[in-house]
Amino acid sequence: MQFSEVKYRVAVKGTPREILSGISGSASPGEVLAMMGPSGSGKTTLLSMLGGRATAADGCISYNDEPFGKSLKRRIGFVTQDDVLFTHLTVKETLTYAALLRLPRTMTREQKKERAMDIIYELGLERCQDTMIGGSFVRGVSGGERKRVCIGNEIIINPSLLFLDEPTSGLDSTTALRIVQLLHDIAETGKTVITTIHQPSSRLFHKFDKLILLGRGSLLYFGKTAEAMPYFSSIGCNPLIAMNPAEFLLDLANGNTNDVSVPSELDDKVHMENQNLQDTNSKINLRPSAQDVHEYLVDAYEHRVAYKEKKKLLAPLPISDDMKATITSSKREWGTNWCQQYSILFCRGLKERRHDYLSWMRITQVIATSIILGLLWWHSDPTTPKGLQDQAGLLFFIAVFWGFFPVFTAIFTFPQERAMLNKERAADMYKLSAYFLARTTSDLPLDLFLPVIFMVIVYFMAGLKASAMRFFLSMLTVFLSIIAAQVWQSKLVQSYNQCP
Template structure:
C-alpha cells in the first residue's frame, strides 16, 4: 500500500523500540497491545471505543470537610461511549456541563485545588488518563478558536506539525508525501500555499482554517479526534464541509467526539450519536437516527418541520428536572458500560523517538523569521515610532553633549538627556512585546500541549525574533540621537546600553504575559511594575533619601544599572578642571562607581535571565492541565 492509498486518519508507519521505521503498517491508529496485536481494527471497531464511567466533577469549599465541602456538583455520575468509526456529539444548554465533560475527557480541567475529579476512562478496554502526556499522543484536540500561525500557509502548518511530531526517522520526502495526501483529503489543495491570515492580513476562509486546524491534528494520526465547537462561526456550507470531513475521519476507524451548540438540522442529521446533558447529568444518549422516536417514547414527540437540535434543547430547558426523570430520560448507567480491564493488556502507544531539541529550535526560528518577513508591519511601526521620539529628544537636547561641562547646567542637561533616553527605551519596547506575546500565547499553549516542542526551544526562538525587532528599533534610535545630542561616549556603548535595557524590558513583558492571558491585564500590571523604577532607581531622588524599607528595590530595577552605565561612560573622561569636577560630582550623587561597570552589566544580564526563567516556569505551568 502506498502512502497515497492510506486512509485519512491512519498511522502511516510503525516504529520499533529504536525509533526505526518497520515494515508493518498499522491497520488503525490505536497501536499494539503487549502481544503485538492491534488493540482494535476496522473489522472489530467496538473494541476501540472510548468509554467513561462514574464521572464526577465537584467544586469544593476547602473551609469545610470533605463530606460537607461540596459547593457544586458540576458533573454527576456521567457515563457514556464514543464509538470508533462513528461521530459523537455532546450537546446541552448553557450550564448543562458539556464543556466540563469535554474538558475531563480531554484532560484539560484546570489544575485548581477546589476542583475534584472522579471516574474512569477507557480506550479499547484499557484504562487511560487524558492528563498523562504519553497517553495524549493518542489524542488530537481541535479548540473552538483556530489557533494557527497566521503567516504560515496550510502546507507549512501541516509540514511543521509533521516534522516535530512524527518520529525522527521519518524522511523529508515521506513528510512531503504525507502533507500532500492530507491537503487533498482536507480539500485544501487550492489554498495550500495561501497564508492562513488573521488580524493583520486577510487569508483563507473560516471553513478552510477549521480544516487546517483539524489537519494539523490528523497529521500525527491520533486514535481520537476531540473538537470543541467545530462549526462555530461557520456558514451552513462550510459547516457541512467540516462535518463531512469528520465523518470521513470516523469511517476510517477513528473516534470523533465533539461539543456543538445549536447546529442546523442538516448538521444535526450528519451526526451518528448524540449525548445530551442536562444540569450535569446524562439526560439522553443514543443514535441520532432514533432521537425522534426516543423523545416520542418519553412523551415529547417532535413537531413537524422542527429542527431536532432545537427540539432536544427546548425539551431539556422548558421542563423541570424532576418531571423529566419520571420519563425514560436519565437512565442509569448500564452494567455493560463498566469495563473490566484485562491485566494482560496495556495501553499501547506506538513508540516514536522525537526530533532533537536543535531541530525544534531550527523549525521554530525559521517560522519566527518568516513571520517577520511576511508581516513586517509591527517592526516597521516600532522602528518608525522609536525614530520619531528619538528625533524629538534630539531636538530638545540638541548638541548638549558638546557644550562646556564646566557649567553645571550643561552637566544637568546631559544627565537629563541620558535619563530620558533610558526611560523612553524602557517603555518604548514594552507595548510591542506585550502585543506580540499576547497574540502568540494561545498558539504556544495548543502546540505545547500536543507535544510539538519543548519549552526551551520555544523561548529561544521567541527571544531570537524579539532581539531582532528590538535591535532594529534601538539602532534607529541610537543613529538619530547620538549625533544630534553629541554624546562623548562611544556609539557602541550607547547602543549596547539601550539594547540591553530594551531586552530586559521585553523580558518583563514576557513574564507578565505568561501570567495573564489578557494583554490588557499584562499592560496594566506592567505600569505597576515599571513605573516605580523611576523612583527606586535613584535617577530622580538619591537612594540615601529613600526609606530604608524600600532601598532594596534599586537592585531589581533595570533602570538603575542602565542609567549608571550611561552616566559612567559619558562622564568618566571629562576635561580636566571644573568640567571634570562637575562630572565626578554628578557620578557621586547618582551612586555611580566607575570600578563597578562590569557589575552593572552583570546585573542587567541577571535581571534578563531571571525574568525569562520566571516566564518559562509560569508558562509551562499554564500549559499543563
C-alpha cells in the first residue's frame, strides 16, 4: 500500500483548516505500520482515509498503483477505536453472525460457522465464547477480550489490509502486548497491518516494523522503527535522561524539549530571540518554543529523509494474488443474497433486543401499570353515560400508553444502533433495505408480547365487554398504536442521522 502527499482540510467557521499536510508513506505485506503522534495530530484522520472511510482533499492512495474503490471493501478490515458490539450477544454469536454476513456465498452455512469457531480459538476466546459482550449496565467480557472480538470481526474475512484505531487504548501493558503480538501474527501470514497508537510502552514500540510520527498534521518521521532514534540523534535531538523511546518522540512532536538536547540551530535561534527580548525589556525564554521545534523537525525531515522515501514510493510494492483479483474486479459483491441477509438480521435482532424488551423491569412496569388501571376502572358499568365515558377514557389512555412506551426504549437504543449500522454498512455487510425490514419485523413479536399481558389484565378487571371479537379489536387498536409509534421512531432515526 502506498500513499503520497495526502492532504485533508475541514472548514472551521467558514475558514479552511488543514488537518493533514502532505503525508507520504507505504506499507508492504508482512509489515506492521504504527502511526504515532499527540492527540489531534491527525492519526485517526489519516487512518480513515487509508481505509476508505474518508476522502482526501489532495494526494494519491493506492495499492500497487491501483486506486481504492468499493470493490476493495471486502478485502479490508477496519477496527474502530470504540468497541461497537451488541451488548446482549455472546462472543460466539457475534462472530458467527459476522461470518454468516461477510463470508462469500460460495461457502456453506456450516463452513461459515466453522470459520467463526476457528477465529475464536485463534484469538484465545474459547473460555468466554458463551459469555455476553456486556456494556455499561450488563456484566460481560473484559476489555482485552472485547478488543479481540472486534479484531475477530474483521479478520474473519481474511483481509489483505487490516486497519486498527488505537487497539491498545484502555488496556494494561500485558494485555496491550498480547494484542500487538496478535497483530504481528496476522502480518506474518502475508497481511498488511496499519494501526494508530497513542503512547506505547517500550516493549510495544519495538514490536512495530515501520513508524509514522505526526505532529500538528505534518510528517515528522517515516521509516523503520529501529532507525527512528538514530535519525533524531543525527539531527541533534537526544534524550537527556533514560526514557521510553515513544515518550521521547511524543515530547518532540509536542514541542517539549525539557528533557531533550536542543540542536545548535535552535539554540542560536533562541539566543537571537532573547537578545531582541532584552532590547524590549520582555521576559527571557531559555527554551525554544513548540512552534520553533515543530518547524525545525519538519524542515529536517524534508531535507534529510523525505526525498529518499518518496523515491522509494515510485517502486511498486508486492501484491498478493487475492488482492490482484479484487483490484481487477470492479463488481460489487455481497457475501449473501437479500433473503439470507434478511433472515440473519431478523434472527440477530430477536436475540439482541429480547433482553431489552423482555427484561424483568419492563415486565414489572407493564404488569404493575395494568393492575393499577384495572383497580381504578374496576368493573366500570358501560350501561350508564358516566361509566361509558370512563371506559372511553380508559381506551384513550391505553392507546396513548402503548404509543409512547416503545419510544422510550428507542431513545436509548438508537445511538448504539446508529454506530453499528454505520460500521457494518461501511464494510458492505448487507443492503440497507434488508436491515430496515429485518429491524422492523423482528420488533413486532416482541412488541406484541407485553401488550397481550397488559390487555388480558386490564380488559377483564375493568369490566369491558367479554367478547372475543371486541377483545381482538382492542388488541388490534393497541397494535396499530405501536406501529404508529414505530413510524415515529423511524422519523426520529432519520433526523438523528442527519445531525452532524
